[in-house]
Amino acid sequence: MDEAQREKSPWKRNLYILWVCTFIAGIAFSELMPFMSLYVSQLGHFSKAQVSFYSGLVYAATFLVTAIVSPLWGMLADIKGRKIMLIRASFGMAFAMFLMGLVTNVWELIALRALQGLFSGFISNAQALIASQTPRKHSGKALGTLVTGSTSGMLMGPIIGGVLAQFFSIRDTFFITASLLALAGILSATLVKEYFVPIKREKNSEEHRGLLSQFQNPRLIIVLLISTMMVQLGNISIAPIISLYIKELMHNQGPIALVAGIIAALPGISNIISAPRLGAYGDAHGSNKVLMAGYLFAVIMYFPQGFVSSIWLLGILRFFIGISDGALFPTIQTLLTKNSPASATSAVFSWNQSFQALGNMFGSLLGGSLAGLFDYNVVFISTATLLLLNFLILWFTEPSLRLKFNR
Structure with a gap:
């Protein structure tokens, strides 16, 4: 779509509807994550090291498959449209989630993950x-706003999951999650309006020779994709051990599942507040500065958590992590959007999902490995180190980010 068509499209309507859908999906994804290790x-009957190791495998299984299939789903989205991909993802994951509530051993759980x-990719x-x-002039604010949908859902999810886990069982949350994903699929199928024109690929066209040939600055695209992987790698390394870390800080006493849910939700509060504002600031003053x-x-913020x-101090620091997430994830997506041709939109977002899945x-x-070999605090220190390394990679490999940052 050219800019005139974008102005006339129902992008605001779709933004509002998909905000609700990603809010529901965010609840579905996050109400289980803090308790998966539990x-x-x-x-x-596992030892501490075994629980950490198997928890890492359970998380990694989903993301390994996602990294492999995402580019294939992206190619199909260019042919069939993004709306049908929303329906495919929501109902497929609902089926998998329902079955997870019925597993009897950890290997069944890994297979279903x-x-x-x-079916990922919603x-x-x-x-x-x-x-x-x-x-494009509204893309930063629009994507920043959309991110608050999934983020606010992820804010509510751990709290809801914590209450359910405390008063019912963790298994019950899988069935509720399946229902929520099915609801997101129904809303997407009935309310989202997509005016989709299939991408035509000529045999001798430039885009047929490769994805990177379509971009004016392919090096920027590469470092942004790598950045997606490293940011997600740092963030998700916390997930397998956060509830176990909280359990240790609470000396194995009190409502551990509920507190873990609240702590997991805290970054979402600051993310909801910061992401749209940071997106609008980036549109006006440069996304590079925000990134x-x-x-x-x-x-x-990550170093002291170790x-x-x-x-209480852990909760405060986790709250501030939401601000950095509000700056990093939407801004990387915005820079990908602003530096990508329309013909590569689905492809670049699919590759971005693949790199996110690898992370x-x-x-x-x-x-899981660091927690098993050393202790939980080492995971937070390693995350801070990885993000510092990512900053240095961006600083030295992509001058456009550094020069605009200095202005």
Whole structure:
């Protein structure tokens, strides 16, 4: 779509509807994540190191499959449209989630997490649909707003999951999650309006020779995709051990599942507040500034989390992590959108999801392995170090980010 068509498209209507859908999906994805390691511990008699290791495998299984299939789904989205991908992802993952509530051992759980990865892509396709229809001058704010949908859902999810896990069982949350994903699929199928024109690929066209040939600055695209992987690697490495870390800080006493849910939800509060504002600031003053400052802020917030002895201090620092997430993820997506031709929108978002999935997979394995070999606090220190390394990679490999940051 050209800019005139984007202005006339129902991009605002779709943004509002998909905000609701990603909000529901965010609840579905997040109400289980803080308790997955606790669920693993219920499936057998495992040592601390074994629980950490199997938790890492459970998280990584989904993301390994997602990394492999995402480009294929992106190619199909170019042919069939993003709306059908939303429907495919929501109902497929609902089926996988329902079966997870019935597992009897950890290997069944790992297999079904892999099946979930096969059907993944709801939020990334929602982002691609909005990016492909929104006028570029509004893309930063629109994507920042859309991110608050999934983020606010992820804010509510751990709290809801914590209450359910405390008063019912963790298994019940899988069935509720399946229902929520099915609801998101129904809303997407009935309310989202996509004016889709299939991407025509000529045999001798430039785009047929490769994805990167379509971009004016392919190096920027590459470093942004790598940045997606590293940011997600750092963030997700916390997921397999956060509830276990909280359990240790609480000395194995009190409503651990509920507190873990609240702590997991805290970054969402600050993310909801910060993401649209940071997106609008980036549209007006340069997304580069938001991105580079976000990295530095994340490093400063992650290091102390490895040394806390109070659950309250951990909660405060997790709250501030939401601000850095609000700067990093939407801004990377915005820079990808602003530096991509319309013909590559689905492809670049699919590759972005693949790199995000690789970050999820490696982060899950890294978090579980470091916690098993050393202790939980090492995971937070390693995350800060990785984000600092990512900042330096951007600074030295892509001058456009550094020069604009200095202005």
